[in-house]
Amino acid sequence: MKEINRRLKILLNWAKEDKKYIYLSILLGFLAGLLIMVPYMGIYNLINTIYTGTLTKDILLKLSISVSVSILVRYTLFTIAEILSHKGAYNTLFKIRKKLISHMSEVPLGELNSKNRGEIKKILNEDIEKLELFLAHHLPEVVMYLTGPLAVFVYLFNVNMGLALITLIPLPIAFYFQVKMFKDTGNYILEINDVSNNLNSTMIEYITGMRLIKSYNMTSSSFSKYKEACHEKSRLWKKISSIMGPNFASFTIFIEFGLLILIPIAGTLFLKEVISPSIFILFLLVGSLYLTEIRPLLEIGGHFSQVLSSVDKIEEILNLEVFVGGSNNFPQNNTIEFNKVNFSYTGEEKILKNINISINEGQRTAIVGPSGSGKSTILGLVARFYDVDSGEILIGKENIKSIDYTTLLENIAIVFQKNFLTKESVFKNITMGKDYTLEEVREACKKAQIDDVIMKLPDQYDTLVGGHDTRFSGGEQQRISIARAFLKDAPILILDEATSNTDPENQEKINIALNNLFIGKTVIIVAHRLSTIVDCDKIIVLENGEVTGVGKHHELISKNKYYSQVWDKYKLSRDFSYGKGDIVEE
């Protein structure tokens, strides 16, 4: 119960700015609930007048008008309550979504990567939607469905206390089945959450891997992870339904059980003339039925546990730690140093072991090494996507942990191996939400050797990316990414060079763009091409998470075994290749 209260408090706190809508809808729900009494009172008056022989046309008219008006007013109140609660709920949902997205943008990448993509998608989409159920439906409806029967009970209690209490007998039995249903399905509801996460992430994998699936002529059934996730979800729902079914039926039957108790008891009292005929009929008609008004509560209760679990999931993301504090003054000197850095992604396998390197200000430093040796990991640590396990990373002698995280990221431009373009205009894809003029963007694109390609598009910089004419090649995407870095103009540049081969013309353009970009920057490159590496001021050789060599190209050829092998292979392949952009990676 304490846990339920805690989660409800959190949820209501999220809705606090829109509480006026929600509270008002609860109030209207309450009034609508009270009005349930009117038809029942009408029935009693009708029976009374029939038995006392006082029924007149006038009474009949008044009764029918009051019952009709009460139904109309009840309907109107309920409609307004629903409109208000939905307004409050969707305002709140919007704010929670905004809060989540802005929090996620501040969370270090490593923390986010620890969650699977399907889980995040489910939280942002399905879990947030579940809160709507509670705010827009549960709150006003629970109040209405409880107030109505309660008001009728008070009315019956006034008419005949003993019989009114007897009408309550089915209630504990019915609730027993409801509680049993929650208990029996509780663990499965938690399990269904995990299964939904898994289904979501396999679905994302399935869609992302569609090209592979098609190229190997695989069918959806051959993507077994997705198939299994679908089966698992369907198996769980069948299980939950089989538990819910009998409990749901028992609840419904027992809530309508009143007549069975009232006929013998109220009947005996009537025969013994303890109660009047009108009271007898009132209890047969109303006393046995009014509890059925709470039947929708069962369904609401069924969803309630899912709402609570969604609150937990949203909280999990909001509780992900963000880097706070630190200096807003970025160091003047941009030399980057790694001092005794150790790092592991999982806490088990060490990916980087006692790394001591320095990347000098204004110079180009390349990191080379076999696949999986930890090159990209080093880049990620400089941008603080992850924090080191031990040791320290300094920029201008200042530990990066003491620099404000946004300031740090503002001073680092990253050109990734895989480039990401959104379905927006080319302009927006380059400015990435920042304020730049078209002239500034064009200037950056000219330096990145991509302006001519964009100017040939149907709407030039306003062309929507992803349409028929705007599918950029890998090389063009890379140049767009370089244009972004030009615009950002950060003093430190991190470049994860693409491993895939591009045609010589594209490669030449990329080389020109990069050489323009490198000017005056502190550059750290994970390099795969000899053409990039040989010109670097410093080359760091990384093997199995350890630095095995540092020097210039000509020094490493003679003193580093891995590097000299790579060089030999390159020389061998040079005779068979067609251009400068040859891959020399193992």
Ligand SMILES: Nc1ncnc2c1ncn2[C@@H]1O[C@H](COP(=O)(O)OP(=O)(O)OP(=O)(O)O)[C@@H](O)[C@H]1O
């Ligand atoms: N997010 C992650 N979680 C767990 N392990 C990871 C993660 N990213 C990388 N690794 C592991 O860390 C090791 C180093 O990866 P990294 O990407 O740094 O290597 P790399 O030298 O850049 O490789 P490549 O040249 O193939 O890109 C690999 O064994 C990889 O499987």
